[in-house]
Amino acid sequence: xxxxxxxxxxxxxxxxxxxxxxxxxxxxxxxxxxxxxxxxxxxxxxxxxxxxxxxxxxxxxxxxxxxxxxxxxxxxxxxxxxxxxxxxxxxxxxxxxxxxxxxxxxxxxxxxxxxxxxxx
Amino acid sequence: xxxxxxxxxxxxxxxxxxxxxxxxxxxxxxxxxxxxxxxxxxxxxxxxxxxxxxxxxxxxxxxxxxxxxxxxxxxxxxxxxxxxxxxxxxxxxxxxxxxxxxxxxxxxxxxxxxxxxxxxxxxxxxxxxxxxxxxxxxxxxxxxxxxxxxxxxxxxxxxxxxxxxxxxxxxxxxxxxxxxxxxxxxxxxxxxxxxxxxxxxxxxxxxxxxxxxxxxxxxxxxxxxxxxxxxxxxxxxxxxxxxxxxxxxxxxxxxxxxxxxxxxxxxxxxxxxxxxxxxxxxxxxxxxxxxxxxxxxxxxxxxxxxxxxxxxxxxxxxxxxxxxxxxxxxxxxxxxxxxxxxxxxxxxxxxxxxxxxxxxxxxxxxxxxxxxxxxxxxxxxxxxxxxxxxxxxxxxxxxxxxxxxxxxxxxxxxxxxxxxxxxxxxxxxxxxxxxxxxxxxxxxxxxxxxxxxxxxxxxxxxxxxxxxxxxxxxxxxxxxxxxxxxxxxxxxxxxxxxxxxxxxxxxxxxxxxxxxxxxxxxxxxxxxxxxxxxxxxxxxxxxxxxxxxxx
Numbered sequence: 143x144x145x146x147x148x149x150x151x152x153x154x155x156x157x158x159x160x161x162x163x164x165x166x167x168x169x170x171x172x173x174x175x176x177x178x179x180x181x182x183x184x185x186x187x188x189x190x191x192x193x194x195x196x197x198x199x200x201x202x203x204x205x206x207x208x209x210x211x212x213x214x215x216x217x218x219x220x221x222x223x224x225x226x227x228x229x230x231x232x233x234x235x236x237x238x239x240x241x242x243x244x245x246x247x248x249x250x251x252x253x254x255x256x257x258x259x260x261x262x
Numbered sequence: 263x264x265x266x267x268x269x270x271x272x273x274x275x276x277x278x279x280x281x282x283x284x285x286x287x288x289x290x291x292x293x294x295x296x297x298x299x300x301x302x303x304x305x306x307x308x309x310x311x312x313x314x315x316x317x318x319x320x321x322x323x324x325x326x327x328x329x330x331x332x333x334x335x336x337x338x339x340x341x342x343x344x345x346x347x348x349x350x351x352x353x354x355x356x357x358x359x360x361x362x363x364x365x366x367x368x369x370x371x372x373x374x375x376x377x378x379x380x381x382x383x384x385x386x387x388x389x390x391x392x393x394x395x396x397x398x399x400x401x402x403x404x405x406x407x408x409x410x411x412x413x414x415x416x417x418x419x420x421x422x423x424x425x426x427x428x429x430x431x432x433x434x435x436x437x438x439x440x441x442x443x444x445x446x447x448x449x450x451x452x453x454x455x456x457x458x459x460x461x462x463x464x465x466x467x468x469x470x471x472x473x474x475x476x477x478x479x480x481x482x483x484x485x486x487x488x489x490x491x492x493x494x495x496x497x498x499x500x501x502x503x504x505x506x507x508x509x510x511x512x513x514x515x516x517x518x519x520x521x522x523x524x525x526x527x528x529x530x531x532x533x534x535x536x537x538x539x540x541x542x543x544x545x546x547x548x549x550x551x552x553x554x555x556x557x558x559x560x561x562x563x564x565x566x567x568x569x570x571x572x573x574x575x576x577x578x579x580x581x582x583x584x585x586x587x588x589x590x591x592x593x594x595x596x597x598x599x600x601x602x603x604x605x606x607x608x609x610x611x612x613x614x615x616x617x618x619x620x621x622x623x624x625x626x627x628x629x630x631x632x633x634x635x636x637x638x639x640x641x642x643x644x645x646x647x648x649x650x651x652x653x654x655x656x657x658x659x660x661x662x663x664x665x666x667x668x669x670x671x672x673x674x675x676x677x678x679x680x681x682x683x684x685x686x687x688x689x690x691x692x693x694x695x696x697x698x699x700x701x702x703x704x705x706x707x708x709x710x711x712x713x714x715x716x717x718x719x720x721x722x723x724x725x726x727x728x729x730x731x732x733x734x735x736x737x738x739x740x741x742x743x744x745x746x747x748x749x750x751x752x753x754x755x756x757x758x759x760x761x762x763x764x765x766x767x768x769x770x771x772x773x774x775x776x777x778x779x780x781x782x783x784x785x786x787x788x789x790x791x792x793x794x795x796x797x798x799x800x801x802x803x804x805x806x807x808x809x810x811x812x813x
Contacts, residue, residue, distance in 0.1 A: 151288070151289065151295075151360065152289065152359065152361050153313065153314075153359035153360060154309055154312065154313035154314040154358070154359065155312075156311070156312060192291065192294060193291040196309060197295075215679070215741075215742065216679060219311060219679060219680060220311050220312065224312065224356075224680035224681055224690075225688060225691055226608050226680050226690040226691060226694070227608075227680075230312075230342055230357070231312050
């Protein structure tokens with residue numbers, strides 16, 4: 143799956159594309175199938191709003207244990223807020239949608255795999 | 263400290279008004295993002311992961327209470343109630359809105375501050391010794407020369423579009439608290455063979471993906487020739503520094519490729535073309551020096567009965583004295599370091615309330631002088647020993663009495679992937695996990711001086727190349743991993759750290775540091791710091807300790 147994200151020009155807030163509008167919560171974002179041409183169409187439409195957002199781009203989304211979540215750790219941090227300040231950013235709102243993002247693991251979460259530690 | 267005159271004040275007001283107009287034109291669509299981005303960066307405004315970030319210059323780390331209170335006001339009014347002191351003695355606000363930025367610049371201008379040249383390929387804020395004017399070690403006040411360089415380099419038309427950013431450090435003491443050799447130019451104020459004031463000039467240091475320590479290109483430059491010589495260095499760099507490859511554009515690459523001798527020869531050749539008239543007139547130097555006139559210190563005995571009694575009766579104060587209060591040149595005074603590294607805290611962060619408390623203490627007990635250090639702490643450079651117990655108690659009341667300066671939990675960390683658009687991995691949680699592991703103050707003191715420095719990407723804002731233990735966050739197939747290195751130093755015994763071995767996952771880093779510390783404690787000899795033991799014993803015992811389970 144894919145979602146379209148950007149930072150809002152006026153305040154830098156992380157926003158997501160939903161039906162031609164920009165919304166603040168990842169849970170409200172339109173999710174496109176990987177090969178759906180609507181994703182690229184949304185990106186084109188989003189980039190055509192340069193007085194509303196900065197740097198619109200598509201991100202990869204996968205099904206997590208409690209719902210869809212961005213694949214990369216960086217994008218999950220954008221969708222939640224900084225991990226050192228749980229009361230700052232979107233995560234402060236709490237609720238199931240935030241919990242679903244926080245439950246997601248995957249590409250960029252450290253797993254502590256000791257088998258990668260080898261002496262050179 | 264240096265005071266702005268009417269021309270300076272008018273300029274800052276004009277500059278803030280100009281930026282207000284640029285923001286309005288951007289919001290109205292009259293400027294594209296590509297046109298606007300360089301304009302906002304010239305005013306220190308970056309777009310990061312969650313919001314805009316404003317980096318405000320703290321000239322050579324020197325602040326007065328009014329300015330620190332202005333930071334507190336900005337934090338409370340336009341941010342989330344805190345600011346982040348950086349590894350370049352600046353402050354960053356992480357949650358700034360573009361629409362508010364002009365108001366913030368106005369507020370800063372009102373206290374003679376700005377965010378100019380905190381970004382871009384220009385000469386950045388000068389780094390200097392946070393103990394300037396307070397330590398008996400210095401041969402001259404490095405702030406005088408830092409201010410000379412600030413005035414010369416601010417909006418210098420010839421050096422506003424260099425191949426890459428440019429950082430200068432000025433130190434005047436045997437103990438280097440500026441990481442001078444890790445700068446594009448490091449200047450050490452010294453007395454020459456004839457007793458004349460001058461500089462050892464080091465050029466071509468830097469961190470990032472290709473770290474170098476700056477070689478000395480001139481053993482002794484007469485102080486009166488500083489500006490013309492800097493101009494010669496910058497001209498050689500401006501002419502020959504690479505503009506085709508951002509990774510090879512810093513002066514360190516030019517110096518390394520030419521060799522220090524050939525680079526020095528070209529500088530000397532260029533210098534001959536610049537007349538002495540390019541140097542600062544003595545009258546102007548005297549005017550600037552006048553802004554740093556000796557303070558009105560009280561005449562006190564070196565021993566304070568109040569101080570000694572508190573030390574004897576209050577173990578927490580005694581520990582604070584051992585680690586955070588440093589020798590002052592004036593009898594009866596001390597330099598008080600304020601750690602922004604409480605266990606669990608984000609290194610370098612200070613709340614609005616904490617900033618106001620420090621501003622109050624500076625006014626009541628510190629001759630209204632405050633410093634920011636490149637190690638992300640604050641300093642009250644002039645505190646009477648008689649007042650130290652009261653200062654300690656007031657700091658403790660706002661969570662600022664952590665007695666860990668230069669100890670293992672006094673960690674440098676960049677904002678990392680929690681905030682920074684460039685980062686590959688987080689730095690703050692790793693710092694927190696190590697600080698918590700070593701939260702026992704007795705153990706931390708037993709370990710002694712140990713500088714841990716963490717960067718969330720190869721740009722090395724967290725100075726990992728010069729950490730006794732350096733930690734670099736890397737993205738390994740999409741996962742956060744951390745590469746450990748040992749043996750770096752940004753101090754007068756400068757050295758670059760060497761990589762320990764394969765990178766570790768985040769939850770193994772504190773364990774690895776713990777094991778290396780135990781290995782050090784097992785083999786250290788009399789008085790050795792971790793760094794000394796590493797230099798004597800080499801990498802093997804530490805490698806054995808960390809990778810013992812790999813078989």
